[in-house]
Amino acid sequence: MRLFLGQRAWVLQRVTALVLLFLLALGAATLLTGPPLDYERWHALATSTHGAVLIVVFFAALGLHGWIGVRDIALDYIHAPMLRLALLAVVGVLLFAIVIRVVLTMAAHFAGGA
Amino acid sequence: MRLSIYRFNPETDLKPRMQDYELAPEAGDKKLLDALMRLKTIDDSLSFRRSCREGVCGSDAMNINGRNGLACLTPLVGLKEPVVLRPLPGFPVIRDLIVDMTQFFAHYHSIKPYLINDTVPPERERLQSPAEREKLNGLYECILCACCSSFCPSFWWNPDKFIGPAGLLQAYRFISDSRDTATAERLAYLDDVYRLFRCRTIMNCTEVCPKGLSPSHAIERIRQALVRESS
Ligand code: SF4
Ligand code: SF4
Ligand code: FES
Numbered sequence: 121m122r123l124f125l126g127q128r129a130w131v132l133q134r135v136t137a138l139v140l141l142f143l144l145a146l147g148a149a150t151l152l153t154g155p156p157l158d159y160e161r162w163h164a165l166a167t168s169t170h171g172a173v174l175i176v177v178f179f180a181a182l183g184l185h186g187w188i189g190v191r192d193i194a195l196d197y198i199h200a201p202m203l204r205l206a207l208l209a210v211v212g213v214l215l216f217a218i219v220i221r222v223v224l225t226m227a228a229h230f231a232g233g234a
Numbered sequence: 235m236r237l238s239i240y241r242f243n244p245e246t247d248l249k250p251r252m253q254d255y256e257l258a259p260e261a262g263d264k265k266l267l268d269a270l271m272r273l274k275t276i277d278d279s280l281s282f283r284r285s286c287r288e289g290v291c292g293s294d295a296m297n298i299n300g301r302n303g304l305a306c307l308t309p310l311v312g313l314k315e316p317v318v319l320r321p322l323p324g325f326p327v328i329r330d331l332i333v334d335m336t337q338f339f340a341h342y343h344s345i346k347p348y349l350i351n352d353t354v355p356p357e358r359e360r361l362q363s364p365a366e367r368e369k370l371n372g373l374y375e376c377i378l379c380a381c382c383s384s385f386c387p388s389f390w391w392n393p394d395k396f397i398g399p400a401g402l403l404q405a406y407r408f409i410s411d412s413r414d415t416a417t418a419e420r421l422a423y424l425d426d427v428y429r430l431f432r433c434r435t436i437m438n439c440t441e442v443c444p445k446g447l448s449p450s451h452a453i454e455r456i457r458q459a460l461v462r463e464s465s
Contacts (some may be wrong), residue, residue, distance in 0.1 A: 126424075127425050182303075
């Protein structure tokens with residue numbers, strides 16, 4: 121029974137951490153250089169194909185990384201099965217909702233043909 | 235010298251208490267265990283385990299001034315006084331400094347701490363090259379004193395499910411043995427979110443091992459072996 125994966129989660133945690141680190145650095149570098157950061161520029165960045173894809177990737181990695189981290193904390197400290205299940209369910213749904221929201225926003229924008 | 239020692243007798247005490255002792259060490263008393271043995275001649279109700287008195291059997295592991303160690307390897311000089319002695323943290327106390335190691339050894343046995351090899355045994359022993367033998371250094375020396383596991387926060391949180399640094403170091407000892415043919419099964423057993431992956435590389439284990447071994451390094455190698463196995 122592989123309800124809680126062992127090494128796959130561990131590897132994913134590390135891979136997503138690297139992705140997050142890279143995208144954060146890239147984001148910081150992009151935002152700190154170039155023209156002043158106003159709404160126009162934000163919008164342009166977020167709606168360029170590159171920007172949109174990277175933002176979706178960022179939030180997907182964030183969701184996965186957060187999920188594995190919270191799951192680890194729950195496995196360590198929360199031993200009451202019901203409480204653990206409840207916490208994991210809430211956090212799981214929350215993280216999933218965030219990722220879906222980002223994807224939907226992007227999809228809506230591109231479908232809207234802006 | 236002054237000592238403060240954790241006392242608990244399950245037959246008479248409801249709660250553990252700390253008892254203070256004054257002791258005048260004699261000329262031959264070099265290590266903490268010598269002092270404890272002398273104390274035992276004064277108060278024979280004081281209970282602790284010991285056997286080899288030279289760091290080989292692993293039975294006198296205890297918490298010495300907040301740090302796990304073997305009493306027989308701890309020099310008296312340089313010990314801050316009062317010397318506070320407690321049983322190994324995270325283990326059920328049987329009496330005074332004696333803890334219940336049942337679970338610890340159950341974890342040890344779970345990793346099958348023996349060579350598994352189904353091929354026909356040769357006429358004499360299974361040979362290893364010097365390089366293959368070299369891989370067991372830093373692993374085979376473990377005396378199962380439990381200083382490491384008892385100092386591992388992950389082991390405190392999940393003592394029943396996380397194998398702990400001692401058991402994992404032993405697991406790696408057999409994984410890296412060229413004469414053992416069960417590497418894949420061993421790795422499959424360890425690929426579990428509790429058994430191996432509760433370790434968070436806090437490295438208390440390596441920091442505290444009285445034999446100078448590095449369980450956290452062994453754990454890292456198991457993880458690498460798992461990644462190699464699955465790629
Ligand atoms: S690894 Fe070191 S501390 Fe842990 S049981 Fe073995 S000898 Fe003791
Ligand atoms: S490195 Fe792992 S096994 Fe060692 S003390 Fe830390 S969590 Fe425990
Ligand atoms: S008495 Fe054997 S290790 Fe200390």
